[in-house]
Amino acid sequence: MFLHVQRLINEIVPDEPDPAAANALQEGLGGQFGEMRTMMQYLFQSFNFRGATAKPYRDLLHGIGTEEISHVELIATTIARLTDGSPAYTGAATKPVDEPGKGGKTPLASALSVGNIHHYLVGAQGALPVDAAGNPWSGSYVYNSGNLVLDLLYNLMLESTGRLQKCRIYEMTDNKTARSTLAYLIVRDQAHENAYAKALESLGIDWGRTLPIPKTDAERFPEVKTLLDQGLHLKQYTFSLDNLSEAGKIFRGSAPASVADGNLQTEQMPDGFPMDIAVERPEEFAPGLDADLLELVQRTAELELDDADHAADKVTTK
Incomplete structure (x- = not known):
């Protein structure tokens, strides 16, 4: 059973609309290694879990999978912010919205040349369950072998690849809205690398200096360094209101990652940040x-x- 709190898991910093950045972020949402994939993969692994003695591993999967729901919410909302009002209608307020505005441009003219046309044509300036190339998200991405070690190895690869792609997207844009979300997800992906690596350590694997993947020195990204200084990469949330999660039996002790020292700790959930509802877009005939x-x-x-x-x-x- 899941509960929803109407707060975002991370603050989205306001900036100008940027439909091109929104399209790049679609890879982090609906791509093969995006947040929709991690959400579905970890939850299905936890739903299908077998073996009562291994409950701490199930609880770890369930907690991370639940957090990924909030990541889907965060990145989808960020994409909507980046497309919202872009382009804004600059014609006279007394004229119909389909009449060309200032400079002779129609309200949605830039949809033909910037970003993903489906953000305007299909999504009314909102996120879509697709990758950056417009390919629909597929359930075939989800890996659930039933073998604990294989699943944990695959999950670690998934977090590492997702973190790699988000670091690349960060380098593609200087938009503050996009970077605030990307920085948070880069750090949380590192936390999840720690979680799966720690679980595999408990099953006999010695990581040495392998982690984190990729070795990006991501702390040179200012937004990322701020979050690392707060220890966000060392926390894992259980999202367990009844406090029955045993994930803390695994996510504890020193962090496997070689970047930044520190001990791992579990918490129930973050405080979150206020949510608001976007304004209507009359040029999209919505809502x-x-x-x-x-x-x-x-x-x-x-x-x-x-x-x-x-x-x-x-x-x-x-």
Whole structure:
């Protein structure tokens, strides 16, 4: 059973819209090594887990998989921020939105030449379950062998490759919105490298100086260094409200990664950051709630609340 808290797991720093950066981030969302893949892979491995004596490993997979849901939310919201209002309509407010604006350009003109046209054509300036080339995400990416060591090895490779790609995307853009999300995910991928490496250590593997992968010296990225200084790469969240997770039996002791010393620790969940809802985009005809429909929705909601109150009163008087 999952609960949702309406807070983002990391703050998204505001900056100008950048549809090209949004398209690059699609690889980190819906690519073969993106957040949708890690979310589905780890959760399916935990759902299909066998062997009560190995419960700490199941709990570790479940905690990381649950965190990956929040990563999907974070990166999808970032993509929406990078496409939202890009291009903005610069015509007169009294004219129809389909009339060319300042300079003779129509509101969605740049969708034909910048970024992914489907962000505007299909997604109404929002994220899509695709990679940077527009290929749909596929469930065939998910690896779940049923063999614990194989799954952990594959997961470590997945985190390392995802971190490599995010470091590359970071180098592609100077947009603060994109970099704030990328830096956070780079550091959390390192934390997950630590988690899977530590699990494999407990099964007999000696990493030596192999980790982290890639050896990017990512701390030279200023946003990444800030998070490393906070020890974010040494934490793993359980997302366990009943505190029954045993992941802490594995994620503890010294970190396997050779970059930055420190001890591993588990926490229930991060505090998160406030969420907001993006403004309407009339040039996308979305979301399309006119005044009459909005009034109808409000009246319906009030009637449903009244019915719920009456039902509660009947229960109380019995």
